Amino acid sequence: MTVLGSTLLSLCLGTLLISASSADSPDRCMYFSTVFPTTGPGIKINSNIYESNRVYTISVPVNNITNSVVLQAVDTNNNSSIGFWDGADQYCNGSALYHVRDTREGFFKAKWQSPHSMNITVEIQAFVINFYRVATFSYLKLEKQAMITSSPSMTSMTRQTMTQSPTTNRIQTTTRSSTTNRILTTAQTTASTLTTTKSFANRIFLSPITDAIQILLVFLTSKLLF
Numbered sequence: 001m002t003v004l005g006s007t008l009l010s011l012c013l014g015t016l017l018i019s020a021s022s023a024d025s026p027d028r029c030m031y032f033s034t035v036f037p038t039t040g041p042g043i044k045i046n047s048n049i050y051e052s053n054r055v056y057t058i059s060v061p062v063n064n065i066t067n068s069v070v071l072q073a074v075d076t077n078n079n080s081s082i083g084f085w086d087g088a089d090q091y092c093n094g095s096a097l098y099h100v101r102d103t104r105e106g107f108f109k110a111k112w113q114s115p116h117s118m119n120i121t122v123e124i125q126a127f128v129i130n131f132y133r134v135a136t137f138s139y140l141k142l143e144k145q146a147m148i149t150s151s152p153s154m155t156s157m158t159r160q161t162m163t164q165s166p167t168t169n170r171i172q173t174t175t176r177s178s179t180t181n182r183i184l185t186t187a188q189t190t191a192s193t194l195t196t197t198k199s200f201a202n203r204i205f206l207s208p209i210t211d212a213i214q215i216l217l218v219f220l221t222s223k224l225l226f
């Protein structure tokens with residue numbers, strides 16, 4: 001009987017140890033029995049652009065039967081947990097369990113710090129668990145920072161403008177030269193016309209005087225001779 005009692009006691013102790021080990025397993029945060037995709041509002045975040053070593057504020061919708069929230073940040077390239085969740089009630093295998101004590105705001109907020117790495121694709125996952133151990137699942141993927149590049153069309157337009165500029169200058173120079181030449185030619189023609197007119201006027205004015213002098217000389221000469 002003593003041997004049998006000792007055996008039973010050992011079995012009981014072994015069972016308790018296994019139960020305790022199971023309670024400390026990495027998945028102890030996922031204590032819900034059923035999961036459904038959310039049909040209401042999803043996760044909100046203060047910025048959906050990923051930056052390394054930045055603190056993000058995550059807002060998860062909750063209601064009056066919400067008991068707890070499990071949050072996890074995953075690199076979708078290899079499904080590994082990344083970053084650090086601040087102020088969790090319990091940390092598991094990369095996830096964080098928060099007990100929800102006030103649901104009046106309709107949102108539960110938690111802070112997550114991103115890792116130093118940039119070559120990752122981040123997805124924030126949330127499990128909202130109610131008193132009946134039923135969870136609703138939602139997720140949000142962070143976008144990578146967009147790189148600003150020059151537009152080919154804008155570059156092409158710039159080059160075209162630069163190419164056309166000398167031609168435009170030549171056209172403008174030619175136009176100005178032609179206009180200047182026309183003005184100078186017109187001025188010279190006008191001056192020549194004025195000179196010719198003046199000479200003609202002088203000839204008309206002086207012609208009677210010359211004739212009168214010649215007649216007077218002939219008259220005087222005839223008087224002297226006769």
